[in-house]
Amino acid sequence: MLGAVETRSVSPVFVGRAGELTALTEALARATAGEPQALLVAGEAGVGKTRLIEEFLGTARDRGAVVAVGGCVELGADGLPFAPFSTALRALRRLLPDELTAAADGQEGELARLLPELGDPGGHEPSDEDSTARLFELTVRLLERLATDRTLVLVLEDLHWADASTRHLLTYLLRTLRRGRVVVVASYRADDIHRRHPLRPLLAELDRLRSVRRIELARFTRAEVHRQLTGILAAEPDPALVDEVFDRSDGNAFFVEELVVSHTSGCAAGQLSDSLRDLLLVRVEMLPEDAQRVVRIVAEGGSTVEHGLIAAVAGLTEDALIEALRAAVGANILLPVPDGDGYRFRHSLVREAVSDDLLPGERSRLNRRYAEALEADPALVRAGERATRLATYWYHAHDPAKALPAVLRAAVETRKRHAYAEQLRLLERAMELWDEVPGEVRASLRPVDCADSYPPLARCAQDPDARDSATAPLRHLDLFAEAAVAARLSGQRERALKIGRTALRLLESGEEHDPLRAAWFWTERARLQSNLGRGDGAEEIARAQDLVKGLPPSAVHAVVLVAAAGWGMLRAPGPEALAAAERAVEYARLVRAEAIELSARLTLGTIRVAAGDREAGLAEMEEVRARTTRLGHFQEAARAHINISSALEGLGRSREAVGVADAGIELARSRGLVDSAAWIRGNKAESLFSLGRWDEARTESELLLSSATSSKPRGSAFLRLAQIAAARGETPTATARLAEARAVFGTRDPIPQYTLRVAQVAIAVAAAEGRLADVRAELAAAADAGFPPGTHRYGWPLVLTAVVAEADSRGLPAAEEGRAEALATVRRCVRALATPAPVWAAYAQRVSEELARAEGRESAARWAEVVAAFTPLERPHQLARCRHRLADALLAEGGRREEAAALLREAHATAVTLGARPFREDIELLAARARLSLVAEQRPAAPAGTGEDAFGLTPREREVLRLVAAGRTNRQIAQELFISPKTASVHVSHILAKLGVGGRGEAAALVHRLHLVDARS
Template sequence: MLDPVETQSVSPVFVGRQDESALLAGLLRGADEGIPQGVVVGGEAGVGKTRLLEEFLASARAAGATTAVGAGVELGADGLPFAPVAGLLRALHRQLGDELFEAAGERRGELARLLPEWEESGAAVPVVEGDAWDRARLFELLTRLLERLARDRTLVLVFEDLHWADRSTRELLAYYIRSVRSARLLVVGSYRTDDLHRRHPLRPFLAQLDRLRTVHRIALRRLSGDEVAAQMAGILGAPPEAALALSVFARTEGNPFFVEELTVGGRPRGALPETLRDLLLVRVEEMDERTQDVLRVVAEGGASVEHGLLARVAALPEPELLATLRAAVGARLLVATDEGDGYRFRHALTREALADDLLPGERARLNRRYAEALADDPTLVAAEELPTRLASHWYHAGDRPRALPAVLAAAVVAGRRFANAEQLRLLERALELWDAVEPEARVGLRPAQRVWSYPAPEPEEPVGWVDLMAEAVIAAQLAGRGERALALCRRALRELDEVRQPLHAAWFWTQRVGMAERLMRGDGSAELARAQELLRGLPPSEVHARVLALEAALLAKRGPDPDVIERAERAVSLARLVGAHRTELYARYTLATLQADAGDGQGAVTEMRAVLATVLRGGDVALLGRCLNNLSAVLIDAGEFAQALEHLDESVELAERYGLVEGHSWLWGNRAFACTAMGRWPEAETALDEATRRASHSQSRQISRVLTGQLAVLRGDLARAEAESEAVLAEIEGVRGGTQFHWELARLRIDLAVARGRPPHAREVVRGMAAGELFGASLLAWMLAFAAATAEAESRGLPGAEEGREAAVEEIRSLTRRLPRNVPIREAMGVLVDAQLARARGRDTPRHWAEAVAQLTPLPLPHHVAEARYGWAEALLAEGRPDGREAAGEQLRAACELVTRLGAGPLGERVARLAQRAGLDLASPAGPAPEPAPEEPFGLTPRERAVLELVAAGRSNRQIAEQLFISPKTVSVHVSRILAKLEVTSRGEAAAVAHRFRLVAARP
């Protein structure tokens, strides 16, 4: 119908873009060699993204590649889930035919969720309970499908208009790029940079892609003056006049689309307004009134409009409609859709400008006509688009009674398509419409899903406001929108009558329990207490079982005492009684953690794996996150780091596959913790980058920063560690959080104080840390105790540090007495802490440290082993036995080797200082190092420098002798020589000179 139409507003000469074209050609060659490639093309509207991709796709097809294009669809505020993916599959089907079905294998029927027309082939669509589970299956199926198709051919997939793509499409695209390792596949995406406001959801997605080495970015610039002239020459068929080219370049600033608009007809068309909308509407206003009316109809129909639907809404005789369409296509305002059954604007900005130019009443009238046409004949659009488009048209038509059921139906479709963010937006729109609709108009409405089960509602029971609120809370949590979920819970509880609806209110309070801790609003105990109060006197229900299970999980942090175990067992029994399968699994998992705390790690892990297998079979993704995270934490707490890392590798893959937004940060954080303890610090740094990037709520963000600070202080990057510590302290001021989080923050601050040479300052941090919940994270508590003991030991002899030492040591002991030693790593850490506390009191012996080294050496804790060897060497030197120096040298050299391999700066400095004080050579076991020549400007020897440093710190001769392992008489001799060389008469003057001339290290 449109074949005879010819236009020449687009330059036949492809201007500029040589570098970009060369990069795309290189990526295509890489894909040809079987290495998957990815590239994202960004630029402002009209800068030439589509033209660049069209030219590249033409060259790719000429080289034998198979290409397919899919585009994001913008329908008012409602993006169509997986629209680009569906478009790609249709394009591939048109080219490959039955080969696409064969590549999908026996599971091709599942793709009918995206392409309902495939159901006509007889493929059954399996239904699995739990939308997120189906979503994961779909991701895996599509990825494997593309791998098979790209095995024997080069496949180029283009995702256009990513700024309009729904969240599910973005997650699927990221999954493709991360999962495909060997295929002849090139994935290209494009987006408008000027559409990306500060909070646009595409921004974090692009940041995620930037971290991948296989993904490239192309930022399209505007054309230069010479390139604009070349583009105009292609359109006009001859070089433009210099003045005209200069005028066009000045007005368009090199935007190729604007250049086309101004060049059509040979010259700029009058004095155009400054705004983009007016510029885009100039060409429209040149058309006759009837064509302008049709263009307005098309503009309000969405990104594209089917011919049959347009004919119904425009209400023109077919010849007149075709004439107007020919004129619009001829003017390059409209183009035919890829399927050939409809139309779209050549540039989306033109459609947006036309839609914005409509009067409110005019827009509502057009949307009503669209909605009525679709209601009369649903076959006018693809079946999968109908609910979303009806919801948008009825909503913008202002017909609230009809918009509400349409929006609910669209929410159902979004849920079935596993698009949680889109479903949340639709449910919130339904809540907006709810109060504006008369009660009789709500009769017969159905919810997207039922979250209530107390008692189970009848299938025909209509949806209520509280159902919508509950479904929105669930959708918000699945979408990783914790703050939004909390706000919805608060609203529900404000508007619920807790006297008449206690079960509903209690359910919302239970949802707040987990969110309180994740968002650092407390530990959830207050929310749980309120739920318990509401349930008092009511018959058993799933909410009762849930409350009991949550209570057991909170109390489990106190350890495996009989009362806690009994509560968890009661939760399991009650859940079975009321048929609450998910709650039963949750309570079983809590029992397993208690089992691990009791020392039966193997039995606990076996039970946890059994629960995990059940969860995977049932597709309960909400519970899957807890299973993956807690199992890794239990393995780490028991010192089974190798098993933990293996499990974390599997968990990260599962989290990626099943869209666990919130669980990612915790999994990467656990991996960072394990790798840090094991001395695999580069891996820990990579894991921390992932944990920080994927953090979806306050607590996960802060724990990532704390772990980053801990790794920094171990490496000696004290400025970074200080910055992380101060940032976290500023953000959590006045905010309640979990005990484990505060332990880790306290350990960071203590380690930082020791590394800064200010160990007495750590005592303020330690004070009060002995209280609180200890189980479920015993290894963290042992590490905190060791950090506190180290601070006390390192402060020996410092002015003012002796006062209160016994109380501080006893406070640390009160913590360790409550900690279990029932697995090797806990026993080893206990022995290490005992030795350090003895050192803090000046009562440690080589035997203390020898036992600590023996316990720690078989474990993957290299930094702690180095700490123990340092303590052993110091104790040997202090003992003063003839063979002690040689043994101390062996321990220091072993410690030096460990800290050098790790890159542990602060501990390495402590080892070097001890060797220097003892006169030991770390590089050779031959014996004492020769005394170096005196150093200028005062001629002090290294030994005199060491004595002067301690004099400046206020130490007495006896304290100096203890630290340098020499006699007080020898110290006196050194002090006399120092006073003479510095030409001073007192120790105070010597200290002043030392600081003035920087003869001793400054203490920050």
Template sequence: MDETVCSPVFVGRGTELGELARAVDAANRGQPQAVIVRGEAGVGKTRLVQEVLRELPDRSVAAVGGCVEVAGDGLPFAPFSAALRVLWRLLPDEVRAASAGHEALLGRILPDLAPGAAPAGRADDDVARLFTLTARLLERLATNRLVVLVIEDLHWADPATRELLGYLLRARRSGRFLLLATLRSDDLHRRHPLRPLLAETDRLRAVRRVDLPRFNRVEVTKQVTAILGAQPEPPVLDEIYARSEGNAFFVEELARGLRDHRDMRLDDLRDLLLVRVEALPEHSQRIVRIAAESGTVVGFPLLLAVTGLAENELIEGLRSAVLAQILVTEPDGAGYRFRHALVREAVSDSLLPGEQALINRRYAEVMEADGTLVRAEERRGRLAQHWFAALDHEKALESSVLAANCAHDRYAYGEQLRMLERALLLWDRVAEPVRAGLPALTTPAGYPPAGYGPDHRGPDRTDLFATAAVAAAGSGDLDRALHHLRAALAAATGPLRAAWLWARRSQFVQTGNRGDGWEELRTARELGCDQPPSAVYADVLVRIALWGARHRPGPASQRAAEEAVRYAAAIGAEEQELHARIIRCWLAAEADHDGHSLATLYAVRDRSEQLGAPEIVGSANQTLVSTLEGMGRSAESLAAGDHAVELCRSLGLSDVEAWIQCNRSLSLFSLGRWAEADDALDEAAALAQGCKPHGIVAARRAIARLLRGDVGAAREQIGLAHAQLGVEDRQPQLFVAFTEVMMQVLAREGRLADARAEFRRADAAGLTAGPVRYALPMLCAAAGIEADAADEGADPDLEVLAAVRRAAARFAVAFPVWRAFDQLLRAELGRAEGADEAGSWAAAGAAFEPLDRPYELARALFGEGRARLRAGGDETAAQDRLARARRIAEGLGAHLLLADIAACSPESAAAPAEPPAVRDADFGLTPREFEVLALVARGRSNRQIAQELFISPKTTSTHVSNILAKLGASRRTEAASIALRRGLAAPE
């Protein structure tokens, strides 16, 4: 047996082990942790993780899964499938109980849950449900024990794995759970697809990062001494240290190489890696070369079939490779992997092109002949990759279509996209009869078939482009989605297919804030209106009604919703009909005097839950919660929101829950439960997928920060909201609240002209035209800003006041809450125009009194008290109103209002306390970034910071860039200002 080349002693890494030990301890105390271990190939990441797992507390469970590379590509969900299989094997009863009712969906990642199950019906949000349910499964397993999930070789992760990992890192978790991931930092080139995820994790406080450096000379000495059993001569040690540069894996290889070949003088470490392979018997070398083309791991039965060797010959050949520590056995004994990926890469790169194609053809042939040689969920993808590497275009095209279907069934949209793009690449390389005989493609839901004859089974180029576009959107790549849609439209035949494509283009441009999507929908309607009745046109009509509800609520949009309801009902399309009825109720709710629309909305919600259609369930519940709040029925909205949250969690509708949590936060804020409203926004931020919900979270946080008296924090949140919402898709329901808080922040900063300009832009854009629930509070804010200006001796802007009155005159206020706001508006307008009457404010207070809206009631009481003081009448009554307003404001933490009360009447209002520290005030800065920021705030240059912290100027520059990005600052002085204002750093 060969002597080991692995060090039997774990060398160094005290700091890194300590960091990981703290993460283990925190997770074991019920504080979920995530750690990403980064370092170059061969630096010792896996060995470090193994040491951590070796020291886990009693009853802990660890599950390891690695990203599997096959022919340069990762397999969908491979590390999660492998890790969950470990948990299934160790905790079968608990896994079964935690996944009860969702086996078919979770089976896309853990096929053992639902073996042999046929793909079930799908919905657009199934991937979000899958991610949510996976997180819940892990949480439940971690309720009573520490569960450690290890994802290795993240640099090879496929898109589906990256998306699921990103969700687990962002989501608010509970339980005793630790997620460890390792990745090669030297593989992360500028365009590496993992970079966006890593940039996001750097901003997440819940994610730690451990960077593994190379060994220093002392550590290399300890490692070599442990390997060789004695300390080497100084010249030998000098050569090993110089050539390895402290890379642990290269140290091991060099130690062995210099031990066995003292006269070696190799310049290329890759050649050194091949020396041990070339020292094997010839048949063992052949086995190793074949294994290298299988990817990271190869099973024994597969290797037996590909090599064509007898079992005894294969075992003997493998024995030599294992004893030489080129290959190692898998923990479950089912196969082999290279001891280090660098060796596999070196072997694969050494193959001749013809040899590589021949080996890949052999893999594909044996996998086609025997479907049991690899796991079922991997088979189609691996076949496609091997046929492509074998340069068999016909087989590769057919396999790519089948692999795309398989990836679609597993919600691996990134893998599906890759297979479809490969099919498009191969399309012109095969003859037309081959293309006509391709297997059927799983196209998106609702996509109209082309209607080919019996001799044409497969897809055409339009089908591939259209399906690739939806797959790209599902994987979060809107640029590629729009690119493929353009190609599909250029190749499309038939008006219904073109209408479907234009409707999807509208959806994508709205999702990505690339436009409002109206021209695309108009084109889709023109294409479909003269065609026979179809589900495609029903879908177009529903999308048009939805667009109107979001962008131009009013009679025309109500008529569009009515048309969509009638058309869908006529063709028996119940799901489209339910969608259209939801939109119709949404539009009619503002004038729902008799409660008919609300009753219908409850009925649609109940019917959607009976059907179990997740998309309609989410839409009905989300609309109901929002509509109730819009009617001023905040307590009822909160009850409906609690029901919706429970339902979303049971179904895994995390993206819908994000919107519902936004609406819950609004109801909680209305009811004066501001701390709970903050919690709801935190939940929404953790679950949000896409820029619009993130923009809404930031806008509502801005309002909360402003009313608590932290104008600077409000300004920062406005910046985040603006970046997320953009300017290309200005929906009133999204932008009115943003505009309202923007105006108030500008006014509080003394930028009155800018505040007025903001209002004029909103008025010109039609944001003051309604709906009432959004526009009326903004009109109150505009009137209040003019009134404050008048109080300070400035002339009110008469054009602004006239615009406010014109807009208000158009509204028919149907509900008590909006009648109360109308009274508040009248009082503010009177104050702005020099007629500040206590009676107007008293009327507003009386209107808000029974509505459980404490903040608005406090505003009205303050206005009445201030007006009474100015009139010089009953001062006792005035002080009574001010004192009551102060008590309410103190209970809420409304420091801005408290400051106004104190300025109006110092005798009756105690000075407000300092606003509480903002909960996310550290902006996700690392401890080192806090140190750098403190020095930036003191005016230090990068070179001075580097000298004080004993780091390089280049590292300092990187830290400063990261700090500016996290703070949303454009320059160092702005970052310093934010740091001093928010208490992140102290002045010198």
């Protein structure tokens, strides 16, 4: 109705942008073929981003695509969390109601945080670091399911206004969208992205993604401005007008439109101010007074304002309001919102100019009227926007007494939506308002006012005499607690640490006195210190424990004890950790805090397994897994899968561990627990490696790197990849991955399950490169640090790798110095390591025999016992290694060649299957030296009488090699063999090439390991 009277300022002809439109339509074609596409459209304000996208969307609709558009909202300083995604999903629900209902089936409550129409997002389990990732994962899966049978175009406009939650969700979407017929197009103002703009880091990250394409819109050329004017005027423009408009607009499409309007309205060019604001206000100032008033009201109401809300604030009669809106729409200043009952500015630049032109008192008065109207009739806006908008209106109305409760209610809503960054901004605003609010208003606030948003742990810290936390008034410290949690959950750990420090200063200064709250803040600080790599949190947990001593039982007691038990479980799983876990369970039961109790029981079960009470510990963890699943506490249920699969692997029950891990990954994925799935996947990769399924272990580790959102699972993936690479002879890759793992784990919080694994892989890489001194240094450091209970699973592989390196270097002159000390260190480690399961008893036997080999006293009989110990266990790599050693010992003792050949064939088959190239070559060389046949393809043994061995070494080269192994220089070799130094150098070069080694040290190690020559000098 209103469109018919619109002032013509927009060209009906689409001008320029042919290349950009082609890029968009090509992306649409690729997405239709099943390859998701992502594009960023950038350009300065008014350059034509929206018009380009509108043209593209017309093409997309013509080709049968489903289009959903959402725009970021500029609402004062407080963007609505997830606004563009909520708007787009609402459009999809309108266009595809049945399909969206089916795609969201079972996850309506979680997805309602983005689309409230799906249900109530309340009643959820306590928030955690995984909650946002869970929501993001479910959103991506929803879009993928919707795009299975149709092409979906998702447009997100005005990213320069995007809230932090929207930016994070967009990043996650573009990083993880792998299937479905989806095109994601996002636009932003390039000229708004200053050096400190929050969108800048996101753009830098997206630039590194090869799957994201950026389209930059330049200003129009003079020829394009000429075409635009022709379309607007429906006639050939005067060349002088083209020159004037082009000069004044500098090719900005929107400025061209405004200049044409001023020209056709009779304004001479000289009457226009050089100020951009004045240029944009010309059309507004030509409106009738009522229309100007309505435009000013809409400018202060937000990016889009509902008709009913405008009517309530304007105070005009219905007819007068309609006429005012008709004039504003006819002048192409306001536009009706498609599929809605509201209005927005046709261009945000005009809105900004109108808003900036308001007087300070006028702005606060309008905000007050908006707030009063919304309080009088909450149905004027959507329920999901009500709290945030009301908080913004009251804040800008400069009424602290009204603003503080509204801001707190808005913080509740943003936390329910897992928009923790926005919640933090609101809470910081609440802390800013706190001292400005009269005491009686503050006294009227209750924790119940914050409902689900109030941190459960801070709520536990109410005064002991107040049994019901809802009866105690909200305190300033409660805001600090809430803000600290919001900062941590939004990934702003430094900010969380700063908030906690401020709270603790208030508590320690005597301004506030509450040992329970102080204990909670110290416990939170311990977690942050560990997460930031600032320390292990031991001092902070000790402070918290001191604070709760002697106080009546409370949930805070249980939380502190759970933290202490968790610290001990990871770093010192001994009697103190066990006692702390038992007390945590007891205290949680006393105060009927079942969620805390289940967490404590899971920790308790894990510690019991490490302490040797294996079956009781596993049973405890299994009970927790079942109970948390029934209660819907899926985060804790996923943690149970993590701990159970890890415990089973520690007991050598790797096949069972893989089964538990698979079930856990399925649970975590179905519930969007992205980081939990990553932790479980890391455990699965470890068990797959143990089972000899190395290709699968590598695949799982690579998946882990692409999906983990926290650092330690990524570090585990780097370590596993380094371990596989080292075992397969890919030493440069192993070195690089090991360095990445070290960078992740750091040195400030030495947790044995990480430090021991890093040391084991470091020893393997050093041994492969012939760096025996580094092998010994790593072993000595590990021995000095010790092996706490439960770390045998990491200690035995570490000690074994080190002692094998010693045995392989026996007889090497350079290795003799320090050997006795190194072997003594091995024995010290052996005495400290437990053998709580058959697999570790087998490891102990092999370490013992490798010690004997390092000292030249190995025997075939004892190697046969080691082989027998590994045979019933699912450790194919270890069994093959022992068979190889037994075969070598049999051959060295001069008999049983057929038995040795059979052992070598079995070991060789395993080495080939694993892809363990160095091990396979060792087997082949031993077989060639002994003239034994292998089933697999091998280097043929040299025919008798040729004077060459399996490496093709001549007798003279074997003489030179003997001297190389003895540590002689080229000059010394030349003197002993009566040849020139140059000839000796040539011989050494040929030998290194034939052996396939990188240096004299590796050649010497190979000589001694394979008994190629008599190395005695």
